[in-house]
Amino acid sequence: xxxxxxxxxxxxFYPVLSVVVLIDCILPLIPSETVLALAGAWSGARxxxxxxxxxxxxxxxxxIGDNLCxxxxxxxxxxxxxxxxxxxxxxxxxxxxxxxxxxxxxTIIIARFIPWARWFVTIxxxxxxxxWSRFIVWDSIGALIWATQATLLGYVGGWLFQExxxxxxxxxxxxxxxxxxxxxxxxxxxxxxxxxxxxxx
Numbered sequence: 253x254x255x256x257x258x259x260x261x262x263x264x265f266y267p268v269l270s271v272v273v274l275i276d277c278i279l280p281l282i283p284s285e286t287v288l289a290l291a292g293a294w295s296g297a298r299x300x301x302x303x304x305x306x307x308x309x310x311x312x313x314x315x316i317g318d319n320l321c322x323x324x325x326x327x328x329x330x331x332x333x334x335x336x337x338x339x340x341x342x343x344x345x346x347x348x349x350x351x352x353x354x355x356x357x358x359t360i361i362i363a364r365f366i367p368w369a370r371w372f373v374t375i376x377x378x379x380x381x382x383x384w385s386r387f388i389v390w391d392s393i394g395a396l397i398w399a400t401q402a403t404l405l406g407y408v409g410g411w412l413f414q415e416x417x418x419x420x421x422x423x424x425x426x427x428x429x430x431x432x433x434x435x436x437x438x439x440x441x442x443x444x445x446x447x448x449x450x451x452x453x
Contacts, residue, residue: 260294265301270313276367277317277374278324283367284310285402292406297415303407307399314364314395315388318374322387325378332375344368352376360387361394365401 259265269287276284288310295303335342344366352359352373363373377387413419 260291260298261300265291266305266309269306270309273310273313274317274320277314277321277371280367280371285398288399288402289406289409292403292408293410295403296407296410297413298410303403307396307403310399310403311392311396314399315392318364318370318391318395319388321371321374322378322384322391325375325380328375328379332372332379341368341372344372349376356382356386357390360390361397364391364394364398 259268269291272287273284276282288306291301291306292303295301295306349372360373360377363370374387374391409419409422
């Protein structure tokens, strides 16, 4: 607990946060949402780190990381195509391709909330020559929403459990998971309505 508090109260935390988010964009092995939720929980319980600075740093790092992946797209697409279709990564890739063909804007934003899916989306967009100016606009909006919800949910948990911020982290993470499932459910509802409309026409 003491080392967590030391890190959260140190000025070096913000550069560390930016590096974690950046690495998560390029190599999504550990979701950076966990760090954002922890920072939010600590901010809600102890008043530090600064809530809005955490959101700003995470948003900027996510935008930079996503754009790096976009430009890496043409070099990595052959490796992406070799991913087994039945694996978790393969299913995320299939979801990204299907949705990008049908609704690019909502997919760019929603993918930011799904580990691996956001990586595949940026790689695919870069490989097919998708408009960079259009990508950076919608990706920036998605990154801001992503960083805000992950941090604020942790903040609410930390504020509710001020004496035990780690419990607040668990509560905030649970809210974040629920929010992720809600987004996926909402996406499915949009898809069903769209298919029903197409069938009616």
